[in-house]
Amino acid sequence: MPHPMSPLAVRAFTATSALGRGLEAHAAAIAGSRGGLAPNDFSTTALPCWIGRVAGVEDEPLPGEYAQWECRNNRLAWLTLRQDGFIDAVRAARERYGASRVAVLLGTSTASIGATEEGYRRLENGAMPDDLQRPAIHTPHSLAGFVADVFDLEGPCLTVATACSSSAKVFANAERMIRLGLIDAAIVGGVDTLCDSVLFGFNSLELVSGEPCRPFDADRNGISIGEAGGFALIERAVEGDTSPLFIGYGEASDAHHMSTPHPEGLGAELALRDALARAGIEAGDVDYINLHGTASQKNDEVEAALVARSFPATTRASSTKGFTGHTLGAAGILEATLTLLAMRDGVVPANLGARTPDPLCGPQMAWQSEQADLRIALSNSFGFGGNNACLAFARQGASA
Amino acid sequence: MSAALTVWVKGIGLWAPGTPTWHAFREVATGEASPAGNERPVADVLPPNERRRAPESVLLAAAAAGQAVAMSGLNAADLPCVFASSHGDQVITDYMCATLASAPAELSPTKFHNSVHNAPAGYWTIATHCHAASSAVSGGEESFGAGLLEAATLAVADDRDVLLASYDIAGTGPIGGMTLTTGAFASALVLSPRADGAAIRLDITPEPGNSAGEASGDAWMDGLAASNPSSLAVPLFHALAAAHSTALRVPAARGLDLHIDVETVP
Numbered sequence: 001m002p003h004p005m006s007p008l009a010v011r012a013f014t015a016t017s018a019l020g021r022g023l024e025a026h027a028a029a030i031a032g033s034r035g036g037l038a039p040n041d042f043s044t045t046a047l048p049c050w051i052g053r054v055a056g057v058e059d060e061p062l063p064g065e066y067a068q069w070e071c072r073n074n075r076l077a078w079l080t081l082r083q084d085g086f087i088d089a090v091r092a093a094r095e096r097y098g099a100s101r102v103a104v105l106l107g108t109s110t111a112s113i114g115a116t117e118e119g120y121r122r123l124e125n126g127a128m129p130d131d132l133q134r135p136a137i138h139t140p141h142s143l144a145g146f147v148a149d150v151f152d153l154e155g156p157c158l159t160v161a162t163a164c165s166s167s168a169k170v171f172a173n174a175e176r177m178i179r180l181g182l183i184d185a186a187i188v189g190g191v192d193t194l195c196d197s198v199l200f201g202f203n204s205l206e207l208v209s210g211e212p213c214r215p216f217d218a219d220r221n222g223i224s225i226g227e228a229g230g231f232a233l234i235e236r237a238v239e240g241d242t243s244p245l246f247i248g249y250g251e252a253s254d255a256h257h258m259s260t261p262h263p264e265g266l267g268a269e270l271a272l273r274d275a276l277a278r279a280g281i282e283a284g285d286v287d288y289i290n291l292h293g294t295a296s297q298k299n300d301e302v303e304a305a306l307v308a309r310s311f312p313a314t315t316r317a318s319s320t321k322g323f324t325g326h327t328l329g330a331a332g333i334l335e336a337t338l339t340l341l342a343m344r345d346g347v348v349p350a351n352l353g354a355r356t357p358d359p360l361c362g363p364q365m366a367w368q369s370e371q372a373d374l375r376i377a378l379s380n381s382f383g384f385g386g387n388n389a390c391l392a393f394a395r396q397g398a399s400a
Numbered sequence: 401m402s403a404a405l406t407v408w409v410k411g412i413g414l415w416a417p418g419t420p421t422w423h424a425f426r427e428v429a430t431g432e433a434s435p436a437g438n439e440r441p442v443a444d445v446l447p448p449n450e451r452r453r454a455p456e457s458v459l460l461a462a463a464a465a466g467q468a469v470a471m472s473g474l475n476a477a478d479l480p481c482v483f484a485s486s487h488g489d490q491v492i493t494d495y496m497c498a499t500l501a502s503a504p505a506e507l508s509p510t511k512f513h514n515s516v517h518n519a520p521a522g523y524w525t526i527a528t529h530c531h532a533a534s535s536a537v538s539g540g541e542e543s544f545g546a547g548l549l550e551a552a553t554l555a556v557a558d559d560r561d562v563l564l565a566s567y568d569i570a571g572t573g574p575i576g577g578m579t580l581t582t583g584a585f586a587s588a589l590v591l592s593p594r595a596d597g598a599a600i601r602l603d604i605t606p607e608p609g610n611s612a613g614e615a616s617g618d619a620w621m622d623g624l625a626a627s628n629p630s631s632l633a634v635p636l637f638h639a640l641a642a643a644h645s646t647a648l649r650v651p652a653a654r655g656l657d658l659h660i661d662v663e664t665v666p
Contacts, residue, residue, distance in 0.1 A: 385522025
């Protein structure tokens with residue numbers, strides 16, 4: 001049964017996506033309702049679709065000391081870590097608590113598979129080419145291994161790889177470990193970069209749209225794939241904490257199908273109820289929900305119905321995938337970051353891309369950007385295998 | 401000093417080449433039998449159609465998990481689960497990367513959705529009608545210990561019985577040349593925060609440093625333990641088979657071991 005949790009402080013957080021590097025680039029794009037999707041110029045073979053690509057990743061190799069970790073995914077991790085004072089915040093936590101008391105808990109779907117794909121494109125005598133003979137990057141744990149190495153941490157180090165719920169679920173891992181006293185702080189978050197596996201994989205499932213994605217539009221026709229990185233530093237909250245608070249989470253399984261959501265949104269609803277119970281709040285307390293809202297036909301249908309039946313009309317809801325694309329294993333942390341920014345700035349993000357609302361959507365949907373006092377907010381993440389997560393946050397200084 | 405996490409073992413499952421069940425492994429570990437044959441994992445939790453089509457990683461994880469849940473007498477539908485694997489299904493990774501290098505538009509949609517690291521967790525929850533939380537984790541070469549730490553943490557934090565399954569398969573193709581995994585191995589435990597008559601207790605404490613991994617002197621066990629990251633579970637399962645109290649260390653991350661006191665409860 002869900003245990004009510006004590007709020008945790010989000011001591012630092014940051015994200016980098018097609019909207020730019022760091023928090024202010026994201027806040028400006030959301031305030032101006034300016035998306036970051038562009039025609040696909042990434043895949044090794046032509047694939048007509050739109051993508052959310054982070055500019056400049058290919059021009060910024062890792063510093064020499066991290067050469068063994070070199071690949072696009074870890075480059076984006078490194079780019080992301082360097083924004084918003086995040087590195088300094090982690091170093092201060094390491095100093096405060098010690099290297100074995102800070103965990104690295106990161107979500108990813110494909111990690112550095114892009115480098116493995118590249119190796120297969122230019123095999124040497126049937127083996128990985130010399131420059132890619134680096135076992136550390138040909139495994140799902142590459143990202144977490146890299147981040148633990150950057151900060152020289154020796155606490156628990158875990159990769160959660162539950163597809164598109166990955167970097168939301170790591171908040172739950174962190175809460176459990178902190179509550180039980182195993183650690184004092186955790187770096188949570190995740191990174192996923194564009195690669196042929198996801199572009200051609202989702203294309204094979206006929207889930208990729210030929211145009212920019214339109215979440216919750218009556219005529220939506222598929223997802224736009226993006227890349228992103230994001231991190232948060234989670235610690236125990238103290239009396240009078242001025243950081244935003246992580247107040248609840250829910251996790252559940254659909255037990256329905258590998259790549260289609262439960263038709264009644266059962267798992268999503270269980271995750272939502274779990275999150276509300278742990279946070280000690282009711283649906284009516286929720287001011288904003290950052291929806292999973294991929295713009296796939298089924299996913300949006302199920303989520304729209306869940307929101308329409310569960311929340312009062314005053315709750316605001318939108319998907320931000322029209323801004324960034326679906327960043328897969330990084331979607332959880334990117335959208336948690338956008339949720340925290342929405343509360344910080346009092347701005348409900350527009351549901352960018354939709355022109356004709358799906359009639360299933362309730363009055364909660366914010367089709368255009370709105371100004372609002374947002375004290376408590378949720379972020380939904382659903383993944384392949386029917387894996388659902390819901391996170392609950394409270395604004396800086398707001399009591400849950 | 402008391403342990404950071406105390407959990408009781410309610411169910412055990414295992415598949416290794418030559419010992420396709422926990423019972424077979426225990427007989428080998430106690431010297432009553434020798435490893436024999438190389439039977440396919442029996443994943444009878446999966447419906448026959450799924451079993452026929454399932455990739456090796458799913459069969460392997462479901463076989464071990466099914467044994468552990470059966471021994472526990474609990475209902476799989478009620479158990480949150482953690483599926484740990486260092487490399488996931490390398491046969492599918494090899495297929496994906498080879499196809500993407502030659503004819504990306506011909507990628508198989510089924511292979512793609514089976515390529516996600518949480519495919520075994522997904523198939524397991526679908527087959528057992530489990531709506532509880534499920535997770536799929538990797539901890540690199542220390543995946544077994546990382547998964548054990550996560551599962552024990554979940555059991556104690558939420559006061560619930562939890563299923564842990566840990567698996568890796570043999571590598572193949574160029575990816576196999578990187579992972580150097582030579583065989584398949586899976587293990588599973590149902591861990592409980594309460595004794596409820598269980599015969600074995602694990603007192604688990606994370607400790608700095610990596611000093612786990614000395615050889616046991618048993619050539620078969622040591623060969624098995626070296627075959628892939630998930631088989632770093634072998635010393636713990638050897639201790640569970642011996643059924644007397646002992647202490648050992650299992651690596652859980654770079655620079656972090658789990659000190660585990662295995663206590664048999666009379």
